[in-house]
Each structure stands twice: as structure tokens, then as C-alpha cells.
Amino acid sequence: MKRDFAVAVKxxxxxxxxxxxxxxxxxxxxxxxxNSHQKWDxxxxxxxxFEKSDEGLLREIMExxxxxxxxxxxxxxxxxxxxxIHLCIFTYACRWTEGEVFLSPEHESYMWLTEKEMEESELPxxxxxxxRAAFKVLENE
Numbered sequence: 536m537k538r539d540f541a542v543a544v545k546x547x548x549x550x551x552x553x554x555x556x557x558x559x560x561x562x563x564x565x566x567x568x569x570n571s572h573q574k575w576d577x578x579x580x581x582x583x584x585f586e587k588s589d590e591g592l593l594r595e596i597m598e599x600x601x602x603x604x605x606x607x608x609x610x611x612x613x614x615x616x617x618x619x620i621h622l623c624i625f626t627y628a629c630r631w632t633e634g635e636v637f638l639s640p641e642h643e644s645y646m647w648l649t650e651k652e653m654e655e656s657e658l659p660x661x662x663x664x665x666x667r668a669a670f671k672v673l674e675n676e
């Protein structure tokens with residue numbers, strides 16, 4: 536039995552007291568072996584071998600949104616263990632610095648949500664937790 540291990544990075548991007556959330560495309564959801572049912576996501580993805588987490592996060596954000604950000608502190612670590620893969624996902628607070636959102640084919644839409652809108656939304660618990668943490672961390676900087 537072959538087993539695999541991977542590391543991914545995600546970003547909670549805050550711009551003018553709003554957090555960016557992405558809606559995954561149908562093709563992206565159908566092609567996912569880790570999460571084929573959750574449509575909402577944060578920008579980010581898997582690291583390449585020998586790629587530092589900050590470099591990979593900036594690359595993934597640029598690929599998926601075309602935004603430039605300043606990376607802040609880490610918010611969470613989540614272990615996703617399914618079938619024969621163990622994926623560690625590190626999520627970071629990020630502050631938007633430049634650009635407008637232009638989505639890659641991985642996503643079909645996006646929203647910038649205030650903290651109140653996020654709380655009232657149907658986003659998954661883990662995402663709300665990380666967005667709350669990012670608002671708190673970046674507010675205190």
C-alpha cells in the first residue's frame with residue numbers, strides 16, 4: 536500500500552475589514568480527492584518540494600487571484616488524513632497590498648465578507664474560525 540504526505544498553505548486575506556473567500560469550480564470539486572463536497576475555500580494550495588511556505592503561499596495566491604499580499608502570522612494547522620494521504624494545511628493571516636481579483640479556472644466566484652457577514656454565512660466551521668483569528672490578529676498589528 537502506497538502512502539503519501541503533502542503540505543499545503545492557505546491564506547485568510549483581509550482588505551479593508553473584509554475577508555476573501557473563493558467558490559471552487561465544479562471541475563475543481565470533482566477532481567479533488569481530499570474535499571469534493573465543500574464549495575467554499577481560501578486561496579492556497581500544495582507546496583512544491585524545496586519550496587518555502589511563504590514562497591508557495593505567494594505563488595498560490597497569485598495563481599488563483601492575481602493579488603499581492605503581505606503574509607502575517609500563522610493561524611492554524613490542520614491534519615487532513617484520508618485514504619492513503621496525510622495532508623498538513625497551514626493557514627496564515629494576510630493583508631491585501633495590491634491588485635484586483637482575477638480568478639483562475641479553479642474557482643468560479645468570490646466574496647469579500649465583513650466579519651458579521653462571515654458569521655451569518657454558511658461557511659464551514661474551520662473557515663470561520665480562521666477568518667475570526669485573522670481579523671483579531673491583524674486588528675492588533
